Amino acid sequence: MATLTGILYACLLFYGAGWYLGRWTGNFSLLLFILTLVTLGYWLAERYVFLPRRLAAAGSIETQDANRRAELQRMGITQVDSNLAEARDKVLAQPWWLDWTAGLFPVILIVFVLRSFLFEPFKIPSGSMIPTLEIGDLILVNKFHYGVRLPVINKKIIDNNPVARGDVMVFRYPVDPSIDFIKRVVALPGDTLTYANQKLTVNGVPAPLERLDDYYEEDRRGYSPQFRETFGDKPHRILVEPRLPSSYGMRARLNKHADACTYTAEGVTCTVPAGHYFVMGDNRDNSEDSRFWGFVPDENIVGRAFFVWMNFGNVKRIGSFQ
Known part of the structure; x- marks a missing residue:
């Protein structure tokens, strides 16, 4: 997914650069519509696929840590060093390709709705x-x-x-x-x-x-x-x-x-x-x-x-x- 996201961003930059340089005429309404659909796809994937996977992985880490502590206590070891919170935060953190897609969906959606149905700025x-x-x-x-x-x-x-x-x-x-x-x-x-x-x-x-x-x-x-x-x-x-x-x-x-x-x-x-x-x-x-x-x-x-x-x-x- 990181590779696919990188390709999509490269296409966006290429399109924007050509538009800015006058190589072709851009269509901002169409571009905003496509961005809304793409980020919606990532947002849905994050909500129903990637986030549940990360939560399950974090739960697995917590279970493994609890089992490890119980085993050490049976051996008479009560002082156990653990960085469980740090490990859990790392597992739950969004990768960059989700942060820059699913994370942007609410903002892009608001801009799309405002610009399409309410008010649009012009110069x-x-x-x-x-x-x-x-x-x-x-x-x-x-x-x-x-x-x-x-x-x-x-x-x-x-x-x-x-x-x-x-x-x-x-x-x-x-x-x-x-x-x-x-x-x-x-x-x-x-x-x-x-x-x-x-x-x-x-x-x-x-x-x-x-x-x-x-x-x-x-x-x-x-x-x-x-x-x-x-x-x-x-x-x-x-x-x-x-x-x-x-x-x-x-x-x-x-x-x-x-x-x-x-x-x-x-x-x-x-x-x-x-x-x-x-x-x-x-x-x-x-x-x-x-x-x-x-x-x-x-x-x-x-x-x-x-x-x-x-x-x-x-x-x-x-x-x-x-």
Whole structure:
């Protein structure tokens, strides 16, 4: 078993090193699921096979010691040196390969349950959600807000809250599901939206915009026009660049539902298909989103982002957000 455990750890290190070096794309959910199953196997083997064997061996040592003492007493020898406790502790001690497998099972199981069904941490890698979320923000995602999904296959088994316009949602990038994206939901299944001249209209109703003070972006060391946009009772801040056309950089690269969108020089108009969502970044002119690659299928949803738990560059960022 020690050899088998060593091989398993070598495979894990090899996989992790290749992932870190970019030789292949890792799947942390799948890896955590496999680790949970493997450590569960070791934990069950420890509980029902290896531990009973060690207890039996310790009992045998105690019996042998008692028999030895009785024999010596019959011979008139009453002073007997013994290191029974030390011997028993050595016999009962877990070998390293059980300590680093069965011993880790409870911790890995807790992480697996929390990450799969409750909350999952993410790090914001880009500026597409500025000013709501900044590069380096460490956020929490509520995995059960939209319903309970099976880990790895992401199959929903229990419904909860419906997706709402204005939600900040984490999802699997439709072009490459191994990558997680975060954007704001702006249109639901059946909605018709138009984004033209830096203004959003959903089902013929323009989203109200209120001009705010310009926003200073640290990365580009400059100011951007900032507005407050409102969906129902959900206000949030956005950045736009009025000097750029709404269609700036936009390309119709839809490989599915290509007939659902119409692109013009002013922007784009789409009717969202059933079971899909239209998402956009709050940094409207610096976000590659549904305007570029299409709709987010319901099965790609990971959860609803709701809290910044740390930003090592600015601890004032900690807190909830809209």
